[in-house]
Amino acid sequence: MSSETKQILTTDGIPLEVSLKKAEKKNKIKAFLLVAPLLFFLIITYVFPIGDMLFRSVDDKMVTQMLPKTFKAMETWDGKELPDEEVFAAFHEDFIKLVEDKREGKLSTQLNYTKNGFKSIIKKLRRASKKFEEGNYKEQIMSVHKRWADVEYWRAIQRRAPEFTGQKYLKGMDMYVNEEGKIVSVGEDRRIHRVLWLRTLEIAFFVTVFCFLMAYPIAHLLATLPMKYSNLLMICVLLPFWTSLLVRTASWMILLQQQGIVNDFFVGIGLVADDNRPEMMYNKTGSYVAMTQILLPFMVLPLYSVMKTISPSLMRAGKSLGGTPFVAFWKVYFPLTIPGIGAGCLLVFILAIGYYITPALVGGASGTLISNQIAFHMKSTLDWSFASAMGLMLLSGVLVIYWLYNKIVGIDNIKLG
């Protein structure tokens, strides 16, 4: 090809390239305007809340803003012995202002997160502070309660000085920064979150496995049956989809309870004794059973869509070339369904890891997941920053799984239909 290609001009004398770009630009703007509503919708409903969540989970400005003078005075304090008068005076000044605004309650809640025992001594301090005389606040405050004379509590206040903190994340992993500033685990009897994380992963993993084992034959049947049967089967698969999640979970409660249908059946066929009915609900079993059933369509559909595209002549070719039915399946059919398996497993696992309603209703104490803990902190303890931190940890966990999947199987290999 010659490098001296002549510039092509339009009839107006404008180079064709420029004119084409101009025309394309118009189209691009039009296309963008068409998707703009969706883009804004996504930003408002997705990007913004997640950003806010991220911010909330590390935001610790509240205490910083409530005790500005105290923290300023504390800058020079080494934290080894009790702070000097200057700090106490600043704290008193901040505290009086908070009492005037009636915000000392919030301070006590916040400080109590850091160290137990702040609630009562702040209440006591509020009452006592009305009678405080000017000067020598150190003596006066320390005399309110012996904890005010404890250097540990002042260190706890100092730890709240930074505007941003990763403490909520540490708490999510049952760790905290101790008095020496080191990251350590909480006592063994208080490690509730780690158990929950592991259980969440375990339940999500096994639900995925169960879904896969059950969905594979169903999807295969769907893909190979004659149209009139496969349509009926498809409706059976989709029927649960059209039923409310709550109704489905509730129906599992009816089935699985100790006096429920499944137990009656087991007793009826003599599998278990009537006075020794197994508990199949309010524990892990309940979560497994209900979640597997509810998430099954998410495994069936991607598998089906992949299997539908596999020509039956491939299996025949495998057999006619001398492969036993198993070899033909394992070497020919199965590898071709991997994109569907990947898509289905990823979908089910990610949905299961953040599942909420079903484990909340049938999971009981031993079958609840991390999402139930998040909801608990959102609704009951109102520790939103902790809930946000755990939510983000869950999100990053999902992203890690996605990344791993991409490394191992390759995301191009995924097929959702």
Place this chain on the structure above:
Amino acid sequence: MSKQKDFVKFENVDKSYDGKILVVKNLQLDIAEGEFITMLGPSGSGKTTCLMMLAGFETPTNGEIYLGGKAISSIPPHKRGIGMVFQNYALFPHMTVYENLAFPLRVRKIPKDEADKKIDKALSMVSLQGFASRMPGQLSGGQQQRVAVARSLVFDPQLVLMDEPLGALDKNLRESMQYEIKHIHESIGVTVVYVTHDQSEALTMSNRIAVFNDGKVQQLSSPDELYEKPVNSFVAEFIGENNTFNGEVSDISGGKCKVKLTNAEIMANPISVKSKGEKTKVSLRPERALINPQDKMDNIHNGKIEEVIYHGDHTRVRINLLGNPEFILKVPNSSANLDIKLGNEIKIGWNSEDARALDPK
């Protein structure tokens, strides 16, 4: 080694899918070793079903199929050792060409160096050396077809089945592949059972052709015999072009018969008519009728030219002859036939031997 006459044998084979309709009826078919036999027929005629029964993907409802003298109805497909080429190639899309070819060798536990040799040989047979590491998706339709052929031959089967393997290719490629498959067959002497609905494909490639219709073999013979001497009107009409006259036998004697049409009488060769008064359909190949015949022919009639279609090497002429407005003539494009003009009256002649009086169906 003497060639077995009935290497493959269908014996009284019936097949029904729903228990009501027989798609294959009492099939008798012997295929000799080393033969290239084609099952030809319209769709739904049972030819693919026969192939599937031979491959083992369908079981006969009645009867038995023998391969090399052994009954095979109870042998599963993977133990029959029959190579097969499928309509849509059926190459394993997740394996390279090499792996595709290695599949039948690997399941037979053939050592790798020996397998490599066989694969090389098979690939060179279809002139695809150097394509071993490609994925099937990266090959053209013709190349995929060749890989499928190579794969069906790589494990040295005695019998190869081909189910309309060229159906998806364009015309030119199809023709060159026909010759290629024919040459492969000739060079390695494998028995081939080929299914197609394309008669020219069947005529080009086969030693013998079995024409299927309605679950039955209508005629089993060599391509030339099938074309020249069809035994019934279905075969006559299915293979090649055909002019027909419906009539009634008015006289039959000495290997000839007179057939009375609505307003004329023609001489014909009685094939499936036995006696006077029988209804018949007389079949005549277009190239057997001549314009202004020089030699003495026992059928000479006048017709009017209705249509002239130029085909390059020959001209197709449609003539209204003896009440049949669809009478086709193929006229070679030589200078002798320049007076063929629309509307002209011409003399058409043919020998009664070529006009075959068949069943009236």
